[in-house]
Amino acid sequence: MADHTNSTGSDVGDVTALLSARGADLDDLLARAARRRDEHLEHEGRPGVVTYSPKVFIPLTRLCRDRCHYCTFATVPGRLPAAYMELDEVLAIAREGAEQGCTEALFTLGDRPEARWRAAGEWLAARGYSSTIDYVRAAAAAVLAETGLLPHLNPGVMTPDELAVLRPVAPSMGMMLESTSTLLVEPGGAHHGSPDKEPAVRLQAIADAGRARVPFTTGVLVGIGETRRDRAESLIALADLSREYGHLQEVIVQNFRAKPDTAMRGEPDAEFDEFVAAVAVARLLMPLGVTVQAPPNLAGELGDSADAAEDQALLLRAGIDDWGGVSPVTPDHVNPERPWPGLDELARITAKAGFTLRPRLTVYPRYQRDAGWIDPAVAPSVATLADADGLVGMPVAAR
Numbered sequence: 249m250a251d252h253t254n255s256t257g258s259d260v261g262d263v264t265a266l267l268s269a270r271g272a273d274l275d276d277l278l279a280r281a282a283r284r285r286d287e288h289l290e291h292e293g294r295p296g297v298v299t300y301s302p303k304v305f306i307p308l309t310r311l312c313r314d315r316c317h318y319c320t321f322a323t324v325p326g327r328l329p330a331a332y333m334e335l336d337e338v339l340a341i342a343r344e345g346a347e348q349g350c351t352e353a354l355f356t357l358g359d360r361p362e363a364r365w366r367a368a369g370e371w372l373a374a375r376g377y378s379s380t381i382d383y384v385r386a387a388a389a390a391v392l393a394e395t396g397l398l399p400h401l402n403p404g405v406m407t408p409d410e411l412a413v414l415r416p417v418a419p420s421m422g423m424m425l426e427s428t429s430t431l432l433v434e435p436g437g438a439h440h441g442s443p444d445k446e447p448a449v450r451l452q453a454i455a456d457a458g459r460a461r462v463p464f465t466t467g468v469l470v471g472i473g474e475t476r477r478d479r480a481e482s483l484i485a486l487a488d489l490s491r492e493y494g495h496l497q498e499v500i501v502q503n504f505r506a507k508p509d510t511a512m513r514g515e516p517d518a519e520f521d522e523f524v525a526a527v528a529v530a531r532l533l534m535p536l537g538v539t540v541q542a543p544p545n546l547a548g549e550l551g552d553s554a555d556a557a558e559d560q561a562l563l564l565r566a567g568i569d570d571w572g573g574v575s576p577v578t579p580d581h582v583n584p585e586r587p588w589p590g591l592d593e594l595a596r597i598t599a600k601a602g603f604t605l606r607p608r609l610t611v612y613p614r615y616q617r618d619a620g621w622i623d624p625a626v627a628p629s630v631a632t633l634a635d636a637d638g639l640v641g642m643p644v645a646a647r
């Protein structure tokens with residue numbers, strides 16, 4: 249096999265060419281991707297169904313040892329009331345989510361802040377936690393026990409030991425690959441100063457999650473300075489990991505949106521056609537059974553709901569089958585300037601494209617059906633929320 253051909257036979261050059269499709273070629277690409285999505289939904293036993301996860305967002309800590317140039321989430325101790333949220337604050341958000349019909353508690357946080365910030369280490373030590381991951385475990389266990397919401401853990405790079413510790417308190421976890429580009433870690437690149445964004449480290453962590461049999465969410469961030477070829481390599485790498493371990497339940501294709509207070513504030517947002525082509529290529533490369541997700545709140549010009557609706561329709565044409573977590577309670581703390589569309593609006597746009605919008609759990613139906621994916625300690629919590637299809641049954645508050 250030639251160097252440029254990966255193990256599953258996708259040629260990096262061919263995939264790169266697909267990513268540059270425009271005009272009639274882009275229309276063809278989208279049509280192929282849409283057919284593949286329909287085949288995927290048929291394969292999963294839910295034809296015509298596009299999903300979302302009703303969630304609350306729990307930003308357990310906004311301190312981080314990394315310095316991604318696009319990120320507005322990470323900050324310094326002086327700008328925060330405390331290094332971490334207290335357990336009662338976490339539970340208050342989860343309880344409100346339960347009342348509003350949410351089934352997911354998304355824990356998204358900075359990577360290993362205690363390695364950089366004294367305030368983080370002190371906060372943890374004062375409460376008897378040995379690390380951020382140790383506190384994530386405690387907070388997820390409390391949410392599960394007190395509210396029934398299912399934790400989806402997105403704490404950055406996890407070691408095999410950490411995956412093992414977290415598995416009993418969460419039916420699913422995730423971490424974006426972002427990109428396989430090593431250039432981004434060099435001076436001037438978006439990942440310079442972010443040791444956890446080293447591509448080899450991230451690929452290893454995703455493989456480790458597969459070996460630990462954790463239903464896993466990953467994806468790529470489009471428009472952070474990577475080339476089309478990098479993007480092709482990134483998506484091929486994810487398809488390969490999916491084939492090897494079977495743990496990739498969903499691949500997120502997320503478009504970079506410049507934030508005012510970040511190093512990349514002056515960079516243009518990802519061009520939408522460029523992004524949509526990446527969504528379609530992700531769909532064509534992933535094995536059947538892998539969901540392709542794009543967030544609805546990063547579509548369209550800020551504040552222009554007609555434009556957002558147009559972009560969302562384009563994402564459905566490009567083969568997505570899921571909108572990710574959408575919250576009636578909390579903002580998207582990663583993209584705080586971008587509010588969630590209302591669920592009625594999202595259902596309308598989804599219906600206009602010919603699909604039914606349905607809520608799902610953090611862990612997809614096939615991982616509930618197949619043995620060995622969900623830890624016995626958390627399986628009853630999943631079963632309580634799931635309907636016969638493995639999607640959301642009754643809202644938590646109604647139980």
Ligand SMILES: O=c1nc2n(C[C@H](O)[C@H](O)[C@H](O)CO)c3cc(O)ccc3cc-2c(=O)[nH]1
Nearest residue numbers: 301354400402422423465572573580582610
């Ligand atoms: O609201 C957000 N949710 C994000 N999610 C959550 C996602 O929308 C859902 O929680 C998952 O689909 C699980 O249901 C992520 C989850 C991951 O595992 C990895 C990355 C992300 C990124 C975001 C994000 O930027 N904003």
Ligand SMILES: C[C@H]1O[C@@H](n2cnc3c(N)ncnc32)[C@H](O)[C@@H]1O
Nearest residue numbers: 318319424469502503504505506582
């Ligand atoms: C949680 C995930 O959010 C994504 N993320 C972080 N910052 C931005 C941004 N400015 N625009 C879009 N996505 C972003 C990264 O992919 C990260 O892994």
Ligand code: MET
Nearest residue numbers: 321357358359402403404
């Ligand atoms: C706001 S990013 C949240 C998760 C983690 N810090 C990562 O980048 O992977």
Ligand code: SF4
Nearest residue numbers: 312314316319322358
């Ligand atoms: S994107 Fe994640 S890892 Fe990077 S600085 Fe922000 S919180 Fe830290």
